[in-house]
Amino acid sequence: MIEAGQYDMRTGAGLIACPRCDALHVEAELTEGETARCVRCGHVLARPREGAFTQIVALSFTSLVLMVAAVFFPFLEVSRMGIGNATSLFGVAMAFSEGWLMPLTVAVLAFIVGLPALRAVLLVYVLLPMRGQGRPARHAGEAFRLSELLRPWSMAEIFVIGTSVALVKVAGLATVSLGPAFWAFCALIIVGAASDVFTCAATIWDTLEDRGAFTDGREVVPDPETAAHDRQIVEGTPPAPDHAA
């Protein structure tokens, strides 16, 4: 274990490299509400929020409930000249089930239902045991990494915008009514956006480490005094010029 503010240039212990530009930073424990930015590129390295774990767990549970509602309730219904047709979310994905378009059904289901739900489950798995002073679950690190990797592929919010475009296209052709699943989906994107505000990957990694998920002796012991001193250094420092060629 090493003290906060100390680092080892040979092993990299106590250091953080910006994932966007590789600039080295001395690791320090932040208090809630503070933001650590990369001195070189301005990338947000950490932004812990008060009570974030509880909030994310609550929001993930909410999005799972909404997702179940979105899957099982009617999504949209059209009618024209006495002929009507209703579709569920599942029906939307099944639109590609003809012939060789079939793989797209699986992909669409994964993008709009599977991956958002999986990410919510993973976040609950990682964060629920760590609320308060709890120890992380087994393989919590792998679970959180998977959740971060899946982030760009979870497209619930894009699907909602797609729905609005489709509604405009259909409007001239038939009368459309919106089902509960549509509203569940709209709520889902708000919940997802709120969850993203609270998610700070660096804080989650740090907590996983401090709570013993990894015991390789590299975890930084929190020392508020040194941390405050380090922050003073950064906050008074403009981004250093980049002379690297």
Add this chain to the structure above:
Amino acid sequence: MSASDGLSDHAPVLTAHRAGLVGCRGCGRVWPETTDVCGRCGAPLVPPDRRSLQAVWAWWLAGLIFYIPANLWPMLRTQSFLGLAGNTEATILGGVIDLMHYGNYGIAAIVFVASIVVPIGKFVVIAWLARVAGKPASVEAAHTRLRALEAVEFIGRWSMIDVFVVAILSALVQLGFVASIHPGPAAVSFALSVAFTMLSALSFDPRLIWRGLPLRTRRDRTAE
């Protein structure tokens, strides 16, 4: 987590690569250069090297190849027995023109931007970033490149809108003899093109923007 190299305000920024270390792109942990996998998050550790651009170019090319049929083949087939139109097939561009025809200029603009401007813009920006990656840049140029990459990463996923629109229309508009809509083959190639360009942008290592790293010699490359 803060403070640069902590030496002086005016010292050049020290990077993990220069210090003989390797930083994890998943979680930021720093490891000795010979480490292969991050002990904290399990991500593979790769030094910022132009060789990683091969993956960028491979996905970029795959995306471009699928983007061509996506524009030539029909996205939607509409069957309407009552309407005058009869059976029609619409490509991506055709769909935009139809929307404008009916006066839906706002929606036409969304579809045009999401399916035509964004994909082409992405190909251009990724190609440019990959060409200039690792070449010396001024601080301003590096910031511009990073912003361009962030824009591509943020906006690229939104091209999937058109695939969802096709899915929703095909599932919804099944009104027997009044009208029915079926997806066309372009939906698959467009979805693949979007996915491949997303993978291309994701495999671009933004650390290459920030410093000119020499290309390894051919002998080094074959040795590994």
